[in-house]
Amino acid sequence: MSATATAGQVPSKAPAAAETMDPKRLIAFFAMVLGMFMSILDIQVVSASLSEIQAGLSAGSDEIAWVQTAYLIAEVIMIPLSGTLARIVSTRYLFAFSAAGFTIASALCATATNIEQMIVYRALQGFIGGGMIPSVFAAAFTIFPPSKRNIVSPIIGLIATLAPTIGPTVGGYLSHAFSWHWLFLINIVPGIIVTIVTWNFIDFDKPEMSLLKKFDWWGLASMAIFLGALEYVLEEGNANDWFNDEYILIGAVASVVAALVFFYRAFTVEFPVVDLKAFANRNFALGSTFSFVMGIGLYGLTYIYPVYLGRIRGYDSLMIGETMFVSGLAMFFTAPLAGMLASKIDLRAMMTIGFVSFASGTWIMTGLTADWDFYELFIPQILRGVGLMLCMVPINNIALGTLPPAKIRGASGLFNLTRNLGGAVGLAIINTVLTNRQDVHYMRLREHIDWGNPTAVEQMTNMAANYTAHGLDGATVAVKQMVGLVQKQAMILSFSDVFLMLTVLFLAMVLGVLMINKPSSAAGGAGGGH
Template sequence: MAATATMQGAASAAQADQMDPRRLIAFFAMVLGMFMSILDIQIVSASLSEIQAGLSAGSDEIGWVQTSYLIAEVIMIPLSGTLARIVSTRYLFAFSAAGFTAASALAATASNIDQMIIYRAIQGFIGGGMIPSVFAAAFTIFPPSKRSIVSPIIGLIATLAPTIGPTVGGYLSHAFSWHWLFLVNILPGIVVTLVTWNFIDFDKPELSLFRKFDWWGLFFMAVFLGGLEYVLEEGNSNDWFNDSYILIGAIASAAGCVLFFYRAFTASFPVVDLTAFTNRNFAFGSTFSFVMGIGLYGLTYIYPLYLGRVRGYDSLMIGETMFVSGLAMFMTAPLAGRLSTKLDLRLMMVIGFTSFAAGTYIMTGITADWDFYELLVPQILRGFGLMMCMVPINNIALGTLSPARIRGASGLFNLTRNLGGAVGLAIINTVLTNRQDVHYERLREHLDWGNPKAIEQLNEMAANLTSHGLEAAQGSIRQMVNLATKQAVVMSFSDIFLMLTVLFTLMILGVAMIEKPAPQGGGGGGGGH
């Protein structure tokens, strides 16, 4: 009798551990959709000059090709959990994939910058619906025993897509034209739409909730997050609050924030369910996700900036140099998955943040001559660190939530990563500008006529020039100014890497605040409804 019960228990456990092939196909199609959506944030970053030339856009307008996408996406990401509940994951995802594909086709046909900005905003908003759904599906449709396989996959895609974005974009715009940055989405987009429409069956729509939908909450959230993203993206280039539009954006965002939180806590069916933050591990996981956003998007931005501004690399050369991090992530993902079943997740995070901090610490010694080989080890440490952190952070934040709460929570979790990226980029840009000015002033103090070394350098430069007399003297002074400016830029990069080293070191201490998570990420088993 006892043996029969044991056999039945083992059989039911084995059955629970089996993955439905239809759900597996649906999940991988969703992962591909998420990859395209996240990739498109960064795919244009290395090719903005080509798009600017193609659309005859001004230098102050071209940045909006990226900004409009980010603002729209950041509004949709937290909203997607509520929409999935109302219309079901199947309808939301298939519609998002189809809309994203159509908007990509439109972006490829844009004939002026205004059209491009509108199409990119549509692309970002609709595409944003695909990202949290994948995280929610991973933690509800698969049993906890499969987390060591599923979690590294979503972690890898969420971090690899923005990292290789400049590489893919640089290659496409070089080999073909900038139009292919968007055309490349069409075939996979059609496949994702058809597969997800036919294979997703995780949940049923609750259309009755549509009557209770909080439209005011949505409006205030859009003003809050859209205004915040605008201020962070455009602040540094427009001299922050000295610009009237930035000031208006900041005031609108602050007012939207207050009213959004008021609606979130008082509406019967709020547009975003914030109760997930009462779960301590989710709250800490989201905080770590915010910092990971700074590390992920900040370093994806700063490496190409150094290579372009100091080394004079074009988009393809930048992409080839940046590929190392992506390769390191790809190699680390299966290892991180395996370790997540064997090690305490907090220890994995410590290893990850230590690797991150070591990589940025090496970069504090950066000079104007650093090239592929000097950047090799820091990039490997960064790729390894990202995956070692991402897998346990996903499991800690989402692994202990019930399937009912996970849809809304995954939107908030992904939002923290994107906001971390936006805040990180704003701080990095501001610090770069300010520190460059400080370093230049300090260098200039030493470049006076009383400094024999400076005089010797000037004379050497003048001797190397083909012109003579006053022209040679002016030319050598110009060269000296350019040299001092370049040195100031490199020193400001070093300051940024030091700042990031301190941040990641503090995160190692922050890991101690997390309660010990259960192995495999704990409850919230399969078959969520």
């Protein structure tokens, strides 16, 4: 099994050195973790503050969403490419230049004076920052011996899930306390530190510049169009009525054609831009599937909670951030527990507990009403945070821990891509379900509110009398108020539908856990001091 190769290769050369980590490498690794945290945080840090950015740049409501979309499209192209780039130029050059470029792009975002500049700078920020994410996963599974991975895996799992979860909190606080410019300025000092430390301390591998001659430029172009167009279609589809929109249709066709070219070249050229052979490893393929589903849960709920709190409860960005911080705290305190459990119990059992915990949180949310606030959301958010951490650690170990070291760099890019694509697909489905189900619920509720319904008539009469007493056209205002109430209730019912859908999805993942190869082989490469 490849697991024995992984577990055996690293320590066989220097058994003593394997257990005592080189402090220089530890410093480099933690600097890389900080870089990854900044890059993932910036996906969501603007989400709670888009209205402030829109006002500051005098942007239209249809343009402001591109502050988020441009970043996601650019990042999703770079993430799978980073493994190949790391092989060519080495992890040191790739990471240090990515950190420096990300820092410069962040400064440019803060100086943007119009929406066009902001979109270009955000795309640069996302593309360059995307190079930092997979490198951390690859480093964790190549420079650390198997006995240390139960310490390292919770760290990268925590960062990968905590950063997007607390993004709205951090963003809401910064734009509230200072201005939207600080959403980007906070990256400057950490970015400089990460650049200097990684440049001086990373020594995991050497460049293979000879590979540049074999680089598949057609593969890169087709991958960029395939993933970029796919991300665009998923992000913008619901708002633009999907394939009824000309640009969405063109994007979908371009994505399909480019995908065919990309997959053809990936399996036929000597040095493909992304090595897809890692999917031949059953545990990696299953781990990537779980990562895709985790992306749906992670990014889906990070999106839907603020939408509910903003539209139904009328919370501002700071209040939304404070409410959602509960999940972040739950993840933070669960991380060490997850690391400890990973070496004590069957990884499949641990994942099952995590999926059930997440599903329990979304199941409670199916009872959502217009009155739910911090205290009603408290338990569901804790279950969500605990569930995410208990799933992420074994998923990371199962997916990457059984691969030979030579394949991990390329595979970590694919693995991280599945999480981001899961988020994109999840958001597209959630938005579509919210829109369609809200229409369905509105029509059903409207059928019950007619002049034959005495309760509805009584409420309308009372509302009309109240407004008439204040010198207004009571009947007209009462009808508008009633329509508003029905729309609000229809929206809440559509939220419940989404939470029910997520509950079923995560419970279904429990069945997927049964297909994983026995973790006795996974744990050897994945993290088991056993």
